[in-house]
Amino acid sequence: MKSKVIDLYFFSGTGNTLLVSKEIKKYFEENQFTVNLIRIEKSQHLEVDKSHTIGIAVPIAVQTTFPFCWSFINNLPETDEKTEVFLVTTRTMYSGGIIGPAKKILRKKGYITIGAKEIKMPSNFSPTKMFKLKNDDKKTSAGLIEARRFAHNLHYNITHWLDVNPVAGIVKKISLQKSFSWMRKHHKMYANESKCIRCGLCFKLCPVDNIEMINYPEFKDTCQFCMRCYHFCPTDAIEMTNMQIRKYTAVKAEELLK
Template identity: 45%
Template sequence: MNSKAIDFYYFTGTGNTLLVARKMAETFSDSGIEVNFRRIESSDPADVDLSHTLGIAFPVACQSTYLLVWKFLRALPECDGTEVFMVDTMQSFSGAIVGPLRKVLKKKGYRPIGAKEIVMPGNWFPKRINEEKNAGKVTRGLDKAAGFAQKIVDGSSRWRRVPVLSDGFYWICSRPKTWEMMAKAGEKFTVDVEKCNGCGICEKLCPVGNVTAGEPPSFGGSCQQCMRCISFCPSEAILVPDKEYALYSAVKVKEILGD
């Protein structure tokens, strides 16, 4: 790594990615590198400091990542060799992010110095939560995060790309239809009015302004299914009809909101 500061842009739905980014930051700080955390959903890509190393962290969604993350990445300014690394968290597999993102960033003039995908507990409507298994996954995931950060510091990290495979996956996963389907499913969320206390946290949590607080809150047509509103509703009042699932979260709601 050339610079002594990292601006670490992250998006997290239920906290896995935040845990990973924080773990990496510990290693960076131990090596005397300054880390500035920035939330993707409330950052302007035009404000990125091109004299710092750029870190990007996000969850895998539909083999790729959320449209809101892609929107930020595609709008990054052009530069002359700013170092960039990415880390994602996922339940098991992603085919459509590491290669395609490298391509986009290279084209803008960034120097990709490392990419890592880290398995963490699944948060997409898990049937049940196995606390022990999840704890094991988190421990292993955070170990990998620390190891990856150390490699970035040492200069031995890599950003490998599997050209044909990842381009093919990207083509499939980035089709508007995929995200229209996600949004349609999000429109079907309902609220148990007996449980809802009208606190409005769901509106604050939504990274795309799709939830309007009220008694009950209402949902628009641009949900990306990050799971925040469902997972962090303090009265567990947001429901998905005809679906059996348990709620997963890796952190407290205030850590997501940054209070």
């Protein structure tokens, strides 16, 4: 790697991607790099230092990632400084619409795409009625080992980044153009007023300002289903129509607000 400074831009709904980002930071700091962890939801219009290596870490959602994470990638400035970039995703099973399409965008902007890795972590989107998932701790430990191995491979320049294929482009397009709006129509988030204590945590956590605190939380129409409000609500007052999701958090809510 060219630079000894890494700016690792991350988004994490429930903590998996934060844990992976921290593990990568830890590996590089043990090897005399400086790593800045920067939250994507606060970085849509940030000046990027093109002399640093750029890392991007995002969760998979409906086989791609959240539209606002794509906005971050799309908004990265062009570079003619041979800026190196790597990508990490966390997922439960399958993605398809991110690795190749992200490479295409970043190459076009002039970045050197040094490596991409998808890391398996526990699910934060499992319908409770379908199956009960166990072994979250085991999955997390295995995921963090993978994260560390990826950091090591980046350090020694032995990573790769798969090229775009037509299927990946189509998966991304369908997910972004259809799936999120379909979900907004069929699975509306709302606060159950009989349980809500009006603490405002959901409002503070929402990365896209979709929640207004009027008397109770009111949801607007830009939800991207990162599930933070749902999983971190201290009284389980945030509910979703037509679906029940198993509760899951990998870190404390404060970790995501820092």
